[in-house]
Amino acid sequence: MAQEDDPTRDSAPDLQILGDQITLQPRSYVEPAQQEKEEALMHHMARFRSEPLQFLREVSLYVSGTGWRAYDKVIGQPIFYSGFSEQMKNAVVSAPLLQDRIRQLADLRLEVEEKDGWLRKDDPDFEAKKAHRRSAIHQGLHEVADKLTSDMICKFESKTFIRGAYYLVTQLLTRAYHQGIHVSSEEVLRLRKVAEEAERKKQSIIFLPSHRSHVDYVSMQLICYRLGLALPVVVAGDNLNFPVVGAFLQHAGAMWIRRSFGNDSLYTTLVQTYIDTLLQNGYNFECFIEGGRSRTGKLLSPKFGILSFILDSLLSGRVEDAIICPVSTQYDKVIETEGYVTELLGVPKKKENLADFLSGGTSVLSLKLGRVDVRFHEPWSLRGYIDDQLKKFAAGSVPRDLSVRTPETVRIKQKLLRTMGYKVLSEINDVSVVMPTALIGTVLLTLRGRGVGKTELMRRVEWLSNRVRAKGGRVAHFGTAPLSDVVERGLDVLGKDLVGVVSGLAEPTYYAVDRFQLSFYRNMTIHLFISEALVSAAMYTRVKRGGGPAVQDIGYDDLRSQVLFLSSLFRGEFIFPADGLAANLEKTLVGLEHDRIIHLARDEGGNIITVGLSDEERTAGRENYDFYCFLIWPFIEASWLAATSLIGLTPPLNQKEDIWIELAKAQNSAQLFGKTLYHQGDLSYFEAVNKETLKNAYSRFEEEGILYVVKSKDAKTNPARLRISHDWMPSRDPATGDLVPTGRLWEFTEKIASSRREGKNRRDGATVSTRVLHLSDLLGKRLFEEATRGPDGAKRGGGAVVGGGGGEGEEGG
Incomplete structure (x- = not known):
């Protein structure tokens, strides 16, 4: 086989670990025909019931620390020795940065007490009392810092503990993910x-993984342990710090942080000091670039909380350098997806507790979830990255001391954080592998009709696999296993709750049972085709008209305008190529032309004039073009839904003052609006009522100035509120009070709608301008009535809200 035709050329061979033996398969490795079973990184351990003697032998090996289990020859700084935690705590509380903050807070408290008359300057013993009070405040703050540090830091102490923890967790994980953990x-x-x-330079490796499951950090610790790398300290939200489990995780590497820091400057400085201490001493570190877990399957926008602390460590000069390593973790099936669906449909997230953890752990043991694939991007120097970025700023515009907080240094830091965050996300996408379940889920949700035969399913999976590779992506490596086995395996992992099969027909026919949950797996592939999807959706503004090329072809300028609009609309939803719109659009069009999906008409100068479907694509029933449309349509529906719900927030005619609506209630109302439209036939995709996608749409509307949103530091007592900008405010009929389908917001909504999927109830624009708007208005009136009445139902006076910018929690599960 020629190298360019080798379907596995983009997938590095797996590292196999069998017992104490590590086998590195070379790229040219061909698995023996008699051994087609894929070997996993983590070897299945013996079970007491089936192999009692082998089970007892394995336990004894871990207890005694035989071979690699001893965890002695570790690459990295020494951890797991008696006194490690106490030494780390002392280093943190004695750090100059924290000591300066404590002195500052003590002085500020003294100023308040002097102002309030607790300390009087005319008192003969004023200086002595002041010194005594300063000492007391200082001591009190030290005690608080000591307690907070002890609660926060990870407590690497015992090798015996970590050996037992490794054995226990591997037992659990390889039962749930029965095909193990795979790495390149x-x-x-x-x-x-x-x-x-x-290790030689005493520098930390900062692992920045994607985050879809609690298994993410478990698999990272297992890999590092098995390969003899120093375990990283893992940033974790304190929502997981519940009895028994919290202590276990803390001794295995978790550092606990609050979900929100608020105005607590002591706590903020404490977190900064701990991160400084870890990086100064070269301890490995891990935090999630997305903050919380992705409930949708695709990467979330970067969160800058912990990254900001890391960047401060280097910009201040307190840390010389650190190594960044983006990590992708992919699953055949994510344990939590069923819970994600209930959250995304509006059911509040349940607080973690020990009872649910134990019952959930028991049920996990009986699952067959396939395998976990972990991929590591090439690590890079953070100092080198910062220096390269600073060189791009205008000469003389970068202050010498970036540790001093000024408007200029804040602007530079924010730009560094943003570019770094999206660089890491892009690199995670670059090394991610597409699992069979993602291929199957994508195919099932991008085909017309109720179901698909097995032959057609395999054909489309093979086509999609080739398209993934052509786009520079990777498909999970399965040795010499035939495609039919891989597809069968994927269907088995997804299970009958997600994919159903109709038997007794000419051939087995598969269909999506739970489209909402299956969309999680489709979203694992969408980043590879986002450019093609946006171009196809822009073309659809003409394709939907039907007829031949004369009607369906679109002018290049019109196409470019709609692609630009959609790209801006989804700026916070997807990770786009960094080439820029013009270059990326040209590249995408040429690629689609090469694939014979579209044809491009050019003038004498070679410039594209019009774009339309190719004759080959029309003959093939538009199946490849439709594939790209089906990928993006649910997100277009969600944005259209959010924009239409916003029109309903137009104040009633008799409302003279500004009434602010609670942001969460407006989003919940939009979700209810969407569910109603779906069941009434005005919405094509139930995935469009996804809570996270609606939130993202509202955030984009705020960025565009369509919405005003005010937030406070304390979101519990003073939740975020919104109102429509006066420039975007729709109008009402002065006689009837009905919403009028005109104006800037209406035109914005119609521009989104022009790329929506057409349907039986959605061809007539009057449907939207009458029934849909009426329903939006009805729900909006309920929100206004609630906003103008107190908890006791009494009418409240005034609707203005005064609020400031608020900090939000960045990390956690």
């Missing part, structure tokens, strides 16, 4: 070399 041998060897160099 090439990437692991590269990572080990980087780790050896980092």
